[in-house]
Amino acid sequence: MSTTTTTATTATTGPTSTAGTTGTGTTGRTGPTGSAGSASTQADTAGAQDGPVRTLPVLAVDLVADPALLAPLAELARGLEDSGIGALTLSDGGLHPIHAASYLAPITRSVALLPRTDAVYVEPFHLATQLMSLDHISHGRAGWLLTAETDPAVPATVGRSTLGFEATAREAADVLEASRLVWDSWAEDAVVRDNERGVYVDASRLQYADFEGETFSVRGPAITPRSPQGLIPVLVADTDRGAVGERVATELADGRVLDLDLSTGARPETVLDLVETALAATDGPVVRLVRLVGLDLEADPLGTVAELSAALRERGLIAPVPQNGASLRDQLGLPLPTFTLDPARRGDHARLSSKDHA
């Protein structure tokens, strides 16, 4: 997929990697050769309004995972869920956002849970595993609000030096691609439990990630079976677009997060107008999430959110309240990607080739 003007919400023609995308060639990796209908990972970008059905963005509230939030966290999350939102994003306030999201999974029913977490100064294999685990635990409600860390203190915690803007953007893109290859390394039906043959997992339904990036490689397959959504939706917030770079924000991610900062004291009508304007835009990535940040937890946060969500919904600017059991992909109108086996990476390749030689 070499175009950035894919239409509609069903961008299913892209293979897992960006094989075929022009100008990405830093890896020298042979991408999967999946055909149309394989795992959708490309963002559908501008021109979405031209497509058949336009899925409205999901309303999200951002919670900062701060130790001070611990005591009210569970009750607050449940209250927000009942206030008409479709997602919670968890920002880093000291507690690890992925664990904070996971903690909320069993005590919420319908809201999607999107940790906002770094794609650069991390072990990609761990990050991919943690996110797919969150997807299992939440029954398909996981998403990743991808950011690229710009705080110079962070690379020092992992013995690295701060990357420049270009290198950061390339690394974030590599980590995202590697994550998707890990997520897509088990078929839906890889666990066969075949009593007759004594086989629990069918190696021919697994594939190696075999990602070779500029600064790291990942062999795979995942140590976790395929998660309910297959590929976890990856979104980039407006706040993070500059840091992650245009390729991740506009080509690789599944869409944009429109941030509305409530701490500025903007009037509800202004907020509504902002959303309306953003949704009307015909260029740039599709707005998938409308995210309320800076919610004042001291001043009736649930009332504020309930009022805003009702007003946004009345104006037809956000998606309906999610059903219990809906996945984040369901909410976003993204189709469920199916596993497409790349023969060159298939799990039993070594066995097949040894038979060839025998």
Add this chain to the structure above:
Amino acid sequence: MTTAQLPTFADAPLSAEAQALVTGPAEHPLHPDHTPTGQLSFGVFFQGVNSSTIWRLPESGDQVAWESFESLVRTAERGRFAAFFLGEGLRLREHRGVPFELDVAGRPDAQTLLAALAAVTDTIGLVATQNTTYNDPVDLARRFQTLDLLSGGRAGWNVVTTDNAWTGENFRRGGYLDHADRYVHAEAFVRIAQQLWRGEQIDHDGAHYSVRAQGDLPRSPQGEPVLFQAGASPAGQDFAARTADVVFSPHGTLEAAVEFRRSIVERTVAAGRDAADVKILPGAEVVLAATEKEADEKVRWVRDLQIGPEQAIALLEQYWGRDLSDFDPDGPLPDVPPEVSESGVTRGAGFQFAKAEELTRAWREEAAEKGQSILEFARGKAGSRRGTFTGSYDAVADRLVEFARLGAIDGLNITPWLIPSGLDDIVDHLIPRLQERGVYPSEYAGSTLRENLGLPPL
């Protein structure tokens, strides 16, 4: 059995086997520096991979579904288990270059799962196995501290090391660590984590990494996560004695458990710590039935389901390094030499360093001596690794009372052979008998993992 007629187990005579191991007065039967508490705590070790978990039965549950974990942890909490313990392996096991197909494989990330279990449990400890070789210390320490805070002081860390480059293929640095350096590295790693948990500033330039960081999260109700360690080698025991709160390597016989206790006590005291600072909860498999005869039958049935003919052949292939599928699982061990040079043996903890020549010869001799087929031999080997406690409910309870009274162990870290119902008979039949005998708590001692393991406060 009514309470009034209960025998006083504490005063009952020890068996001849137990008595023979006693070297000191009643208050220090095994070692002058060690006083038995006479109490046991249990952990449940959800392995999630390997042949210990039976996947072939209709009641074998999903190994990844949230409901399996939630159900098991609720049973464990009902049984006043101190800890729910998750394993980890950072690369999918392979056999001869192909992902291993015959055993349970694939599990969620331990800490991510435990963070969710923290929300639906009240008291049980939540222990994650995490690798020091393929993690960054500041990141891992923060994730543990997050789990400790989310759970109100119930987090534990099973510290493991890996040195193989094969696992490293999933990570940035690849296989960078020498076998001999793994505990030196692990200890430096744990120290960094502890400094962070204590809110200290880290300015570390070591052989393997440079770290600048500042601990800035509050302490949890238990202070910091409890450290578990499995190392049974002398280097591993020394590492545990210096660093760990709990050791859980398996010791199925009373004699082996007593020997291990003495070794750990000596090393702990030599490291300048109190002998009571390190608890021993051996990894164990428990197979119970109403009578001894039924238990004997059951343990054979469990083994048959854990190790089928295919797994038995695969076990030998790991060490022979060649295709043995033409050998009859009911026949003798292969009389062919191993192919040491062939790559692609099944990888997994403990398998890498087998000296194939020596080991295969020894196995052939052992099986011939015992008159065992490939299948019988493989099942025997699997059992001996697991520290199995088997017998009638009463017999196993009595046996554990002796372990407790001698102070050979402080509890067990039990691997259920069935998910999620594998703890049911332990909780329904064994634990009440242990409670009657006064060696197992009827209520949790506190709300933190440290308290419920009987560890001294920090």
